[in-house]
Amino acid sequence: MTTTPTPTPVPTPDPFPTAYPVHVDADLDPGLSRGLWLVKWLLAIRHYVVLAFLWLAFAVTSVIAFFAILFTAHYPRALFDFNVGVMRWSWRVAYYAYGALGTDRYPPFTLADVPDYPAHLEVDYPERLSRGLVLVKWWLLAIPHYLVVGLFIGGLGYGVRGADEEPLLSISLIGLLVLVAGVVLLFTGRYPQPVFDVVLGLNRWVLRVAAYVALMTDRYPPFSLDQGGHEPPVAGAPPVIAPPSSPSAVSHGAPAPPPHPVSRSGWTTGRVVALVLGSLLVVGAVSSAGAAVTLVAADQLSRDDDGFLTSPRERLTTDGFAITSEDAHLRTDEDLERLPDAVIGDVRLSAEGTGGEVFVGIGPAADVRTYLADVQHDTLVEVRDGDPVYRSTSGGAPATPPTEQTFWAAEATGSAPTVTWALAEGDWSAVVMNADGSAAIEVDVAAGAEVPVLATVIAVLFVIAALLLLLGAVLVAVPVRAVTRRST
Structure with missing residues (x-):
């Protein structure tokens, strides 16, 4: 008895290959105004302001989506619809303004698709996304596309440079092509169709990459410039017959996209406003927590053994006889006379000489000015880029060394003297000199303060961060x- 072997089934290839899941389409308006594009930057300001807030919310919802994909392999549909809506809104504004200049019809203020508007963007919702790719695709895998997109929108070159070699003018490839189209439109009343096709191809590339790095798809964006107002048909797919409502597609021989469904995502104006406000609060919470963490690091790393928050040492040098600080003016109301002590506490000034003994003193500004009136000295104004x-002030040598003066509120002498002084109302000045009053000073100086209020500030910042995060989370979640x- 012989057994006929069962043939191994051969997988059947998909007869209709799928297009990239980010669909960008547009129709060029036939009757564009010659000069309206010159003021569209002004007309679009309202959209730019709204989009600034929407993109902030986009960033927050993308972070939430990141963790949702990482743990569940799903992009929350509500967040997906919102982020697609933000991209769609941005594309309409770009198409109206200087991303294409393809229409004079003012963009609608909505996240939803508007079927009769000449610019459309859709992203196919992914039923499942890779948990591993979400960790690397938005930064590592997208690097080649970042380099390409940088040429498209980041600036192709600099046309004008200032005296400090800083660029005063930069223009992107898309911007350059749109400028050419605008100039041609201004003088001929026609938008060059070849330029339009290239501009749409470049924008399509940018938006595909944007959707990929925003975690909306796992399919790597193709390195292909699909030109024209509508995406080219997929090889092997049946031809698409343009509907009667797309006269421009028929006139230019381009395949028309499928009808655009009316969006019913549920993102009403009130819900969008709540999400944006919640995102603002979340960003505020992160900023507050970041400031608190920075202060904690400074508190832990910059305090010395005596509890003073101390600056790094700065090398001060002069050929004169003294180095002084700018006058410090301390004024307090009677009801707030303890405020400097509660906020700053005692201050400390230390100096380490490279030669003989060094004198450090803090005294009334008027007395210091009188003592150094005819003395050659330097006043430290600021430290700029690490250089004092x-x-x-010109003059000669002091009549007497600083150690013989009696007006000092605090003073110390030695090879590494340290002065600790309790703040008091008045005008004060710090002085560093050689103890014998000789010229040529070279010292390493550090200043510090107790800053007892710092712990309270850190605690308040953390509490504010927690409250903002809680309220923001509610406004996002609802x-x-x-x-x-x-x-x-």
Whole structure:
């Protein structure tokens, strides 16, 4: 008895290969104004302001989506619809303004698709996304595309440079092509069709990469410049017949996209506003927490053994006989006379000489000016890029060394003297000299303060961060939950 072997099934290839899941389409308006494009920057300001807030919310929802994909392999549909809506809104504004200049019809203020508007963007919702790719695709895998997109929108070159070699004018490849189209439109009344096709191809490339790095798809963007207002048909797919509502597609012989469905994502104006406000609060919470962490690091790393928050040492030099600080003016109200001590506490000034003994003193500004009136000295104005900046005063040597003066509120002498002084109301000045009053000073100086209020500031910042995060999370979660319920 012989057994006929069962043939191994051969997988059947998909007869209709799928297009890239980010669809960017546009129709060129036939009757564009010659000069309106010159003022579209002004007309679009309202959109730019709104989009600034929407993109902030986009960043927050993308972070939430990142963790959702990492743990569940799913992009929350409500967040997906919102982020697609932000990209769609941005594309309409770019198409109207200086991303294409393809229409004079003012963009609508909505996240939803508007079927009769000449610019459209859709992204196919992914049922499942890779948990591993979400960790690397938005930065590592996208690097080649970042380099290409940088040429498209980041600046192809600099046309004008200032005296400090800083660029005063830069223009991107898309911007250059749109400028050419605008000039041609101004003088001929026609938008060059070849330029339009290239501009749409470049924008399509940029938007595909944007959707990929925004975690909306795992399919790597193709390195292909698909030109024209509508995406080219997929090889092997049946031809698409342009609907009657797309006269421009028929006139230019381009395949028309499928009809655009009316978006019913549930993102009403109120829900969008709540999400944006929540995102602002979340960003504020992160900023507050970041400031608190920075202060904690400074508190832990910059305090010395005596509890003073101390600056790094700075080398001060002069050929004169003294180095002084700018006058410090301390004024307090009677009701707030303890405020400097509560906020700053005692201050400390230390100097380490490279030669003989060094004198460090803090005294009334008027007495210091009288003592150094005819003395050659330098006043430290600021430290700029690590280099001290001085204001020089000419003169001779002091009549007596600083150690013989009696007006000092605090003073110390030695090879590495340290002065600790309790703040007091008045005008004060710090002085560094050689103890014998001789010329040529070279010392390493550090200043510090107790800053007892720092611990309170850190605690308040953390509390503010927690409250902002809680309120922001509520304002984000409520509209997302409402949209999710509506869509299900």
